[in-house]
Amino acid sequence: MKNIASSEEILNLKTTDVYFLRAREVLKKAGINPRVVMEVTCSSRDLPWITLSGLDDLTDLMKGKSVDVHALPEGTVFPPRDIRGIPIPAVKVAGKYLEFGMLETPILGSISQASGIATKASYFKKRVGDLPLLSFGVRRMHPALAPLIDRNAFLGGCDNVSSIIGAERIGKKAEGTMPHSLLLLVGEEEGWRMYDEVIEKGATRIALVDTYGDEKESSLRAARTIKGLNGVRLDTPSSRRGNFADIIREVRWELDRNGKNNVGIIVSGGIKEEDIGPLKDAGASGFGVGTSISSAAAVDFAMDIVNIDGKDKTKKGKYSGEKNVFRCGRCHSFLVSVNQSEMCPKDGSPMVNIYQKIIDNGNSVYEENLEASRNYVLEQLRWFE
Numbered sequence: 001m002k003n004i005a006s007s008e009e010i011l012n013l014k015t016t017d018v019y020f021l022r023a024r025e026v027l028k029k030a031g032i033n034p035r036v037v038m039e040v041t042c043s044s045r046d047l048p049w050i051t052l053s054g055l056d057d058l059t060d061l062m063k064g065k066s067v068d069v070h071a072l073p074e075g076t077v078f079p080p081r082d083i084r085g086i087p088i089p090a091v092k093v094a095g096k097y098l099e100f101g102m103l104e105t106p107i108l109g110s111i112s113q114a115s116g117i118a119t120k121a122s123y124f125k126k127r128v129g130d131l132p133l134l135s136f137g138v139r140r141m142h143p144a145l146a147p148l149i150d151r152n153a154f155l156g157g158c159d160n161v162s163s164i165i166g167a168e169r170i171g172k173k174a175e176g177t178m179p180h181s182l183l184l185l186v187g188e189e190e191g192w193r194m195y196d197e198v199i200e201k202g203a204t205r206i207a208l209v210d211t212y213g214d215e216k217e218s219s220l221r222a223a224r225t226i227k228g229l230n231g232v233r234l235d236t237p238s239s240r241r242g243n244f245a246d247i248i249r250e251v252r253w254e255l256d257r258n259g260k261n262n263v264g265i266i267v268s269g270g271i272k273e274e275d276i277g278p279l280k281d282a283g284a285s286g287f288g289v290g291t292s293i294s295s296a297a298a299v300d301f302a303m304d305i306v307n308i309d310g311k312d313k314t315k316k317g318k319y320s321g322e323k324n325v326f327r328c329g330r331c332h333s334f335l336v337s338v339n340q341s342e343m344c345p346k347d348g349s350p351m352v353n354i355y356q357k358i359i360d361n362g363n364s365v366y367e368e369n370l371e372a373s374r375n376y377v378l379e380q381l382r383w384f385e
């Protein structure tokens, strides 16, 4: 494929905006290359909170450079601004400008998109709660991005993913049901029956029940056809939905009336955040979410110089000085400060500087643990609305 940049091309600045290379030319000619501190912030007030993600790619971009990089821990959930309205720097980089300044484009691209996907997955998980949330959206984005999408969807709160490479990236077995094409090719009941016969024992058995007829009637037939049926999947086209929640309610009722209480109802097909509550109330027991998560808007991160050779300096609209990011152990408020320690302005409790070093003079000290980062996200979701 011609439209994919390799890691090598990215590190060789082929995906960098040309104006950074022009700046480098001028700086080299002028013999100017001071030590700077640059911070990554999101000043926009569009998102109530952000799930930070993408430190894996950030680390790959920065290791081997003579720089120090601090970041909020992977999976930190934070408001764009602290309790005084100061934008929270998610990442700060210190080093000679020419050592890393030209990587601003891929640095921002990596964490902006990764965090956008993780944040959207968190918004969904917040509503879905303990029920399974599956990432089904790789088909709507360039295939080269499948590992990126599924890794960050999982970190943000999805329980599993549908793509093989995404599942490998998160160390799990991919999750899925059956496509309409199978039932069109083999026939509905024969398709269910053969699926049960052919697919490995132990794999979940979810029958697709909206191909031709009524979801309620098909669900009962599927439950009769596959003995150990785990669930049915409703992917009803929007043209036939009417009230999707009511369809689910009816299916749940009839399954229960026929002793199929153990058969769950998985819903998919253009599910939006606001759909989750009503579908859950109606009896949905799992959600496959595609485009809403995979094509989530990128977080609007920007990267700015805040200190040059030890002197605080920045552009208008930004806040100068190298900062730390504190979080209160009691009320979980955030405070941005140039100090080394802080007490919570709200309740007087000691605050913790939550920055972690991920690059120490060019050496990566970032250790990825996706399961732990995801659990960290889930724990913090309780603190945010």
Ligand SMILES: [Zn+2]
Residues within 6 Å of the ligand: 328, 329, 330, 331, 332, 333, 344, 345, 346, 347, 348, 349
């Ligand atoms: Zn507090």
